[in-house]
Amino acid sequence: MTDHSEPTAEERAAITYLRSPLAIRARCENVLARGVGAGLDHFAIDLDQLDAAAAAVEAVTRAQYPTLAIPVHGRINHFRAGGVDRLATLSAQMDAAGRLPPTEKARALVDLVVVSVLLDAGAGPDWHFHEPATGQRIARSEGLAVASLHAFAAGLFSADKREPWRVDARALVELDADRLGAAFQVGPDNPLVGLEGRAQLMRQLGEALRGGSQWFPGHRPGSLIDSLGALSRDGQVAAAEVLGALLDGLADIWPGRVTLGGVNLGDVWRHPAAGGEGASAGLVPFHKLSQWLAYSLFEPLELAGLTVTQPGALTGLPEYRNGGLLLDAGVLVPRHDGVLRDAHAPGDEVIVEWRALTVALLDRVADAVRERLDKTAAELPLANILEGGTWAAGRKLAAERRGGAPPIRVVSDGTVF
DSSP: OOSSOOOOHHHHHHHHHHTSHHHHHHHHHHHHHHHHTTOOSSEEEOGGGHHHHHHHHHHHHHHHOTTOOOOOSOHHHHTTGGGOOHHHHHHHHHHHHOOOOHHHHHHHHHHHHHHHHHTOSOOOTTOEEEETTTTEEEEHHHHHHHHHHHHHHTTTTOSOTTSOSSOOHHHHHTOOHHHHHHHTTOBTTBOOTTHHHHHHHHHHHHHHHTTTOTTOTTSSGGGHHHHHHHHOBTTEEEHHHHHHHHHHHTGGGSOSOSEETTEEOSSEEEOTTOOOOGGGTTEEEOOHHHHHHHHHHHHHHHHTTOEEEOGGGSOOOOSHHHHHHHHHTTSEEESSTHHHHSEEOTTSHHHHHHHHHHHHHHHHHHHHHHHHHTOOTTTSOHHHHIIIIIHHHHHHHHHHHHTTOOSSEEOOOSSOO
């Protein structure tokens, strides 16, 4: 919260709407519609190049998953970077210390996934994690995943060192940048973008967990299993409900940006082409990290006996790999030199525009990829295409063209991208 005012009924309705996948798609479609009509200031759109983007996605998908058995785009996959099944090792460590019941293991996995995803904003080009046991030098998102897993196993996020494999509110609120940086091997020759912002986000997570949210009754992320289980119908919970629980329960962890009725909206930004009416007019929601977290929780929730339904309700993720794919494939064309030349803040109109177009166009890329792979939307949901996928294709093109750097420079605080 940024103040103590109470939202009006209209503002409460607008907040609920802006937390929905429906609003994300609708507002991003509004920006795309303006762009197709050549009415945007920063990007032109060449829909003829959609097939080139789809071809790039098809190529990396077939290379990585020849049988087309593609997992959901989730953090779990990153824990297996370099072909090492670190989750199996973690499970064995838990068993060696005293066998945990399956539900408690699932809670521990939710704990790990939540902190790992929230620490997953772009690491920057100069950071890496060296894993002593394997000798691997792992950078970017996978490096952050492996580093967070090792920190979790070492008890960095636990208030009881006799039970390291958990995340507790008390441990999080006491976490500072020095301890987090040490766990992530940060130093003068290994700088991590937004380290203080990440530590602050962990402290804010701790405050949210101990704040009495209905979604975290055990004051730990893993207790989300219990609250969603109570919400479920015959063991089924909709993907949009998972996202809604995260956006409601974690609303206060995000840095103050746009507010409505005193409520911090999180990853929601202004753009002149957003459209809408009433209190939500002119606002474009993305909720990138929250959606990435929702996708990443599909597997842990299913291990706990819950079935996540309607995964296609969530949207594509507006981050620099997916957005970079569209730029490098020629679907998005900068309208002025400053787009690629200058460094931009997350709230700058050019970045909001880029992200909105990315969300809207990813749905169209997904349709083209399904056609190429002869799959239906039910057979190949967007969550799997992202993994197959758009993210990997964006990374491949970035590596070929700029040594891995994204096409647009964003000054990150570690809480958006």
